Amino acid sequence: AQSVTQLGSHVSVSEGALVLLRCNYSSSVPPYLFWYVQYPNQGLQLLLKYTTGATLVKGINGFEAEFKKSETSFHLTKPSAHMSDAAEYFCAVSEGSGGYNKLIFGAGTRLAVHP
Amino acid sequence: GAGVSQSPRYKVAKRGQDVALRCDPISGHVSLFWYQQALGQGPEFLTYFQNEAQLDKSGLPSDRFFAERPEGSVSTLKIQRTQQEDSAVYLCASSQDAGAGAFFGQGTRLTVV
Numbered sequence: 001a002q003s004v005t006q007l008g009s010h011v012s013v014s015e016g017a018l019v020l021l022r023c024n025y026s027s028s029v030p031p032y033l034f035w036y037v038q039y040p041n042q043g044l045q046l047l048l049k050y051t052t053g054a055t056l057v058k059g060i061n062g063f064e065a066e067f068k069k070s071e072t073s074f075h076l077t078k079p080s081a082h083m084s085d086a087a088e089y090f091c092a093v094s095e096g097s098g099g100y101n102k103l104i105f106g107a108g109t110r111l112a113v114h115p
Numbered sequence: 116g117a118g119v120s121q122s123p124r125y126k127v128a129k130r131g132q133d134v135a136l137r138c139d140p141i142s143g144h145v146s147l148f149w150y151q152q153a154l155g156q157g158p159e160f161l162t163y164f165q166n167e168a169q170l171d172k173s174g175l176p177s178d179r180f181f182a183e184r185p186e187g188s189v190s191t192l193k194i195q196r197t198q199q200e201d202s203a204v205y206l207c208a209s210s211q212d213a214g215a216g217a218f219f220g221q222g223t224r225l226t227v228v
Contacts, residue, residue: 004157034216043119043206043219044158090157100146101210101217102171105157 002027004093006106013113019063019078021109023091026072032101033074034092035065038108044090050074061085086113117141119220121207127226128197136192136223140209148217149182149192150206158206164190197227 007022025031032051036044048059055067065076074091088108094101120139128134140147145166150158151174161180163171166187175182179198184190194201204224208217 036219041221043221044208046216046218049216092157100163100165100170102148102160102163103150103158103217105159107155107157 002031002093002104004091004104004106006089006091006109008109009107010110010112013081013111015083015113015115016080019076019081019085019111021076021089021091021111023065023074023076023106024072025074025091025093027093032094033065033067034094034103035059035063035074035076036090036092036105037061038088038090040087047076047089081111081113083113083115086111119207119209119218121205121220121223123223124221125224125226127228130199130227131196132227133193133195134197134225136194136205136207136225138190138192138207138220140188140190140207141211141218142188144209144211144218145187146210146212146217147184147190148208148210149190150208151176152204152206152222154203161192161205194225197225199227201225202227 005024034049035047048057050067058064091106092103122137147164149161152158160174162182164184179195181193204222206222208219210217
């Protein structure tokens with residue numbers, strides 16, 4: 001069965017510092033991988049996704065993630081944190097089989113950004 | 116509409132009451148998903164529709180949960196005889212195709228008292 005592990009339920013960084021949110025997955029088939037962001041009382045917004053092709057994926061708001069098959073990882077990074085990046089971030093995996101993406105989510109990482 | 120719309124945004128139900136949660140997906144999106152998000156957790160899959168066909172209901176936690184999408188657009192998630200453990204945010208998402216990544220609504224926060 002597929003699963004997603006997000007290391008660190010809470011991450012705190014200074015404004016301008018590097019953001020690194022970790023995600024490891026398990027999947028028996030080549031996965032589709034996603035990062036979503038959730039602001040308070042909001043739905044989930046897609047940041048970026050990996051399906052096939054280039055393993056370094058660039059998303060919105062300056063975020064990027066790299067698919068590393070050998071490490072079964074899909075860590076999310078941003079070179080310089082902004083106060084507006086404070087939110088909850090979810091990594092998700094899908095087999096993409098059967099013609100639809102049933103997403104399996106991690107437990108989430110809450111990012112705090114302090115001045 | 117421009118995005119996925121869910122109503123109501125908040126619902127308080129007495130234990131044992133039936134509730135109905137509505138989802139208006141993005142126009143033209145074939146795929147529609149329901150997820151349940153408990154406090155402090157990631158969303159968990161409940162069910163999937165392709166047009167009006169419910170192709171996957173493996174995540175529905177009990178037979179008290181029922182979902183429909185009769186005309187292939189608006190969907191309703193119904194919970195009968197609500198229990199306290201049903202308290203959660205219920206998220207609806209739609210997507211155009213398998214690789215697109217789903218667009219989520221703001222969710223309905225259900226509190227069972």
